[in-house]
Amino acid sequence: xxNPLLGTSNFVTGPNLPIGVFDSGVGGLTVFKAIxxxxxxxxxxxxxxxxxxxxxxxxxQTLKKxxxxxxxxxxxxxxxxxxxxCNSASSVAIPLxxxxxxxxxxGVIEPGAKLAAQRTSxxxxxxxxxxxxxxxxxxxxxxxxxxxxxxxxxxxxxLFVPLVEEGFWRGAITEAIARRYLAPLKxxxxxxxxxxxxxxxxxKKVISERVGRKVVLVDSGEAAAEEVSxxxxxxxxxxxxxxxxxxxxASDAPTKFKKLAHKLLGLSMKRVWVQRFD
Amino acid sequence: xxNPLLGTSNFVTGPNLPIGVFDSGVGGLTVFKAIxxxxxxxxxxxxxxxxxxxxxxxxxQTLKKxxxxxxxxxxxxxxxxxxxxCNSASSVAIPLxxxxxxxxxxGVIEPGAKLAAQRTSxxxxxxxxxxxxxxxxxxxxxxxxxxxxxxxxxxxxxLFVPLVEEGFWRGAITEAIARRYLAPLKxxxxxxxxxxxxxxxxxKKVISERVGRKVVLVDSGEAAAEEVSxxxxxxxxxxxxxxxxxxxxASDAPTKFKKLAHKLLGLSMKRVWVQRFD
Numbered sequence: 426x427x428n429p430l431l432g433t434s435n436f437v438t439g440p441n442l443p444i445g446v447f448d449s450g451v452g453g454l455t456v457f458k459a460i461x462x463x464x465x466x467x468x469x470x471x472x473x474x475x476x477x478x479x480x481x482x483x484x485x486q487t488l489k490k491x492x493x494x495x496x497x498x499x500x501x502x503x504x505x506x507x508x509x510x511c512n513s514a515s516s517v518a519i520p521l522x523x524x525x526x527x528x529x530x531x532g533v534i535e536p537g538a539k540l541a542a543q544r545t546s547x548x549x550x551x552x553x554x555x556x557x558x559x560x561x562x563x564x565x566x567x568x569x570x571x572x573x574x575x576x577x578x579x580x581x582x583x584l585f586v587p588l589v590e591e592g593f594w595r596g597a598i599t600e601a602i603a604r605r606y607l608a609p610l611k612x613x614x615x616x617x618x619x620x621x622x623x624x625x626x627x628x629k630k631v632i633s634e635r636v637g638r639k640v641v642l643v644d645s646g647e648a649a650a651e652e653v654s655x656x657x658x659x660x661x662x663x664x665x666x667x668x669x670x671x672x673x674x675a676s677d678a679p680t681k682f683k684k685l686a687h688k689l690l691g692l693s694m695k696r697v698w699v700q701r702f703d
Numbered sequence: 704x705x706n707p708l709l710g711t712s713n714f715v716t717g718p719n720l721p722i723g724v725f726d727s728g729v730g731g732l733t734v735f736k737a738i739x740x741x742x743x744x745x746x747x748x749x750x751x752x753x754x755x756x757x758x759x760x761x762x763x764q765t766l767k768k769x770x771x772x773x774x775x776x777x778x779x780x781x782x783x784x785x786x787x788x789c790n791s792a793s794s795v796a797i798p799l800x801x802x803x804x805x806x807x808x809x810g811v812i813e814p815g816a817k818l819a820a821q822r823t824s825x826x827x828x829x830x831x832x833x834x835x836x837x838x839x840x841x842x843x844x845x846x847x848x849x850x851x852x853x854x855x856x857x858x859x860x861x862l863f864v865p866l867v868e869e870g871f872w873r874g875a876i877t878e879a880i881a882r883r884y885l886a887p888l889k890x891x892x893x894x895x896x897x898x899x900x901x902x903x904x905x906x907k908k909v910i911s912e913r914v915g916r917k918v919v920l921v922d923s924g925e926a927a928a929e930e931v932s933x934x935x936x937x938x939x940x941x942x943x944x945x946x947x948x949x950x951x952x953a954s955d956a957p958t959k960f961k962k963l964a965h966k967l968l969g970l971s972m973k974r975v976w977v978q979r980f981d
Contacts, residue, residue, distance in 0.1 A: 476765050477755060482868075487754050487955045487979075587865035590760070598883065601876050677765045701765070 436527035438505045440664045443468035443672070444653065445499035445528070446508045447492075449480040450590060451685045452624035453510030456533065458690060459650035460508070461671075464657070466664040469671050470502055476677035476701060479586045481555025481622065485517040488557065492518035494702045496526050504528055505662050508653060512537075512554050512621045512645060516561040529656060534563050536652040537619050537645030542571035544641050545617040551610050551636070552579045554621030555586065564621055578613045582606045582622075589624045592688060595631060603628070603635045610636060617641045627689055674700045714805035716783045718942045721746035721950070722931065723777035723806070724786045725770075727758040728868060729963045730902035731788030734811065736968060737928035738786070739949075742935075744942040747949050748780055754955035754979060757864045759833025759900070763795040766835065770796035772980045774804050782806055783940050786931060790815075790832050790899050790923060794839040807934060812841050814930040815897050815923030820849035822919050823895040829888050829914070830857045832899030833864065842899055856891045860884045860900075867902045870966060873909060881906070881913045888914060895919045905967055952978045 446457055450473050457471050472495050474480075480488055492514045496507055507522065507530045509515045515532030522530045541550050552564040559581040568575050584602050593599050610618075618636055620626055623646045633642060657663045671694075675682040679697035686692040724735055728751050735749050755761075755769050770792045774785055785800065785808045787793045793810030800808045819828050830842040837859040846853050862880050871877050888896075896914055898904055901924045911920060935941045949972075953960040957975035964970040 476761060478760075482756075482956065482959070483754060484956045583869045584865055584871070587862055591861045593862070598876065598879050601879060605876065678760065678762045681760070 438528070438662065440505070440662050441468070442503055442505040443470045444506050444508060445470050445472070445502065445504035446510045447472040447474065447495045447499065448511040448623055449474050449478040451682060451689060452586065452589070452622065454686055454690050454692060455623050455626045455644070456508060456510035456646035456649055458692070459647045460653055461669065463650050463654055465669055466667060467669045468664070469669060470499060470504060471671065471673045472499060472700070473673070473675045473682055475675045475682055478590070479555070480511055480513040481557050481583060481586055483513070483557065485561070488514050489518045489521050492522060493525060496522045496530070498700065498702070500526050500528055506531065506653065506656065508649060509533065510623050510646060510649070512623065513557040516558045516563040529660070531649060531652055531656065533623065533645040533649040534567060536648035537621065537643055538564055538567035539571050540648040541617050541619050541643040542568055542575065544643060545572070545575065547616045548572070548575045549613070549615045549617070550575055550577050551613070551615035551618040552577060552621050553582050553606070553610070553618065553625065554579070556581045556583050558621050564619060578610055578615060580606055580610050585628060586622065586624045589627050589689065590685065592685070594627050594689065599628065599631050600635070603631050607632070607635045615640055617643060619643045619645060621645055673697045676701050716806070716940065718783070718940050719746070720781055720783040721748045722784050722786060723748050723750070723780065723782035724788045725750040725752065725773045725777065726789040726901055727752050728756040729960060729967060730864065730867070730900065732964055732968050732970060733901050733904045733922070734786060734788035734924035734927055736970070737925045738931055739947065741928050741932055743947055744945060745947045746942070747947060748777060748782060749949065749951045750777060750978070751951070751953045751960055753953045753960055756868070757833070758789055758791040759835050759861060759864055761791070761835065763839070766792050767796045767799050770800060771803060774800045774808070776978065776980070778804050778806055784809065784931065784934060786927060787811065788901050788924060788927070790901065791835040794836045794841040807938070809927060809930055809934065811901065811923040811927040812845060814926035815899065815921055816842055816845035817849050818926040819895050819897050819921045820846055820853065822921060823850070823853065825894045826850070826853045827891070827893045827895070828853055828855050829891070829893035829896040829918070830855060830899050831860050831884070831888070831896065831903065832857070834859045834861050836899050842897060856888055856893060858884055858888050863906060864900065864902045867905050867967065868963065870963070872905050872967065877906065877909050878913070881909050885910070885913045893918055895921060897921045897923060899923055951975045954979050
């Protein structure tokens with residue numbers, strides 16, 4: 426370990442430090458749950474940027490600014506790893522975060538693309554996500570790197586996030602919207618479909634029925650959770666003892682955040698702390 | 704006129720100064736259009752806070768902060784009147800803006816409530832709006848002030864704004880969502896319905912079919928435009944000559960803003976300027 430009085434960096438890490446996870450709202454909690462399930466000993470700090478939600482229709486410049494502020498805040502809370510649990514932010518802010526933070530940074534795009542490239546049988550991969558993620562073309566680029574010759578069909582589904590955030594995660598309305606968005610994709614006959622937004626696993630049932638049950642769904646958040654485990658192992662930062670403890674922050678409307686987390690994901694939070702930026 | 708070197712205030716006004724109008728996005732453009740139509744000589748500066756859109760589900764504290772920053776910015780652009788063209792912001796930020804700005808400030812709630820209180824035949828008034836507006840209870844409070852004994856039925860319709868912003872302003876999906884939100888209201892048999900969100904006039908046809916065509920719809924933005932005319936007249940600030948010129952600002956994604964303004968409202972903008980805060 427560096428001597429903070431001598432070294433240029435005073436970054437100190439260790440297995441007992443928490444993992445930092447952030448998203449625009451409750452969507453990233455699907456990633457939180459996946460990490461919690463596979464690594465129950467880990468401490469986690471979660472930040473939901475509900476004051477700026479949703480991220481999906483915002484510009485790269487704005488998302489970079491929000492992501493850097495949150496990254497700096499979580500770093501100040503002494504985390505050992507930062508997980509960007511949002512595809513829209515991951516699609517534009519990862520290089521910036523890596524340049525400006527001392528902790529390792531993991532997004533959800535790379536793990537999701539890698540897993541889909543491994544799982545595809547006929548090389549026909551569908552991607553659904555927010556406007557921002559789809560416009561960034563980040564999935565087609567990554568998929569081609571991981572597996573040459575793969576074909577990709579992308580569809581933006583901007584209403585899926587508000588549907589989830591308003592609790593419409595099943596029923597006739599959600600099915601009708603899913604039909605509208607997914608009909609062209611279904612016709613294209615993908616063998617694998619990347620859920621390229623951390624809210625979408627909450628619509629898994631509706632999406633699967635719509636594209637056909639044989640299509641393999643890849644949850645980018647679940648893939649990221651697997652990657653977290655590998656990184657911590659490689660860096661010898663896995664926590665060995667005890668049960669993980671959790672702390673939740675939101676930048677606005679903590680009560681709504683808490684209720685939604687319970688309703689959608691069955692998560693009980695004692696308290697949601699409010700932390701705003703300016 | 705005060706001498707700015709002597710007086711404590713250097714606020715200078717006049718008929719040729721523009722009217723400032725702001726909203727979270729394109730919704731407030733319905734108010735812009737109403738002002739443009741009734742006062743074609745007036746210059747207008749419009750600010751769409753697309754970086755923080757939507758306002759409807761954000762907390763009062765956050766909305767106050769955003770509103771004050773935008774109000775200060777528009778005041779620095781030398782306006783003669785500020786119109787808060789958003790019900791959610793109007794429901795929480797008007798007193799704060801009045802305390803902190805030198806220009807007169809008008810929201811959309813008071814004019815809408817006044818007009819509905821005048822128009823109701825049987826004193827049964829429905830109000831639809833975002834979560835924030837409905838939770839603030841500001842319409843029932845105002846309506847009771849303007850007309851005693853009036854009865855009010857309020858419904859939050861949080862998906863209406865994303866539907867409009869994504870271009871789903873008619874068709875089977877929007878009708879199904881409208882049916883879901885408005886069924887209990889229809890059963891209650893209002894004679895008048897306040898469209899308590901500046902996005903909702905864009906769904907007027909669907910809403911009217913759903914609640915019944917005999918129900919009088921009150922557009923809070925249109926009501927505000929009438930009030931603008933009265934205030935300017937009273938303060939002798941009406942512009943007498945020429946045709947109005949317009950300037951549009953957005954805090955993010957100006958191209959999307961421009962396209963949506965054209966698609967939804969038939970507005971052609973030469974340019975949308977980007978103005979962020981922080």
